Amino acid sequence: MRATVLRAAQAPDCADLQGIDESVRDDAVVDMDPERLADSSVKNSLREATERAVQRGVFGVPSFCIDEHVFWGSDSIDFAAAYLADPGVLATEEIKHADALPIGASRRGSN
Numbered sequence: 001m002r003a004t005v006l007r008a009a010q011a012p013d014c015a016d017l018q019g020i021d022e023s024v025r026d027d028a029v030v031d032m033d034p035e036r037l038a039d040s041s042v043k044n045s046l047r048e049a050t051e052r053a054v055q056r057g058v059f060g061v062p063s064f065c066i067d068e069h070v071f072w073g074s075d076s077i078d079f080a081a082a083y084l085a086d087p088g089v090l091a092t093e094e095i096k097h098a099d100a101l102p103i104g105a106s107r108r109g110s111n
Contacts, residue, residue, distance in 0.1 A: 071080035
């Protein structure tokens, strides 16, 4: 599942991870002309996307924002999939306890 999600998240037509399932093709790749990387609109788009990510609390790669939750790290992909299957997975007593623990560090400007 992890490899499938990572490939799908990199596919040009993948805007919403909720549509991902095991049927995603194995050869999904990003296809971008290297000369476009110097285009100011591409750079501005990247800056804007980065700012939106910071505002949502993203601080690492890969990060998946689903609803108001951020699932961070490749080891969280299965957990994100579990949340998509059953959002109640975040309402367990164990998760509530973990969520109440103090935050050790946070990025300035994030929520």
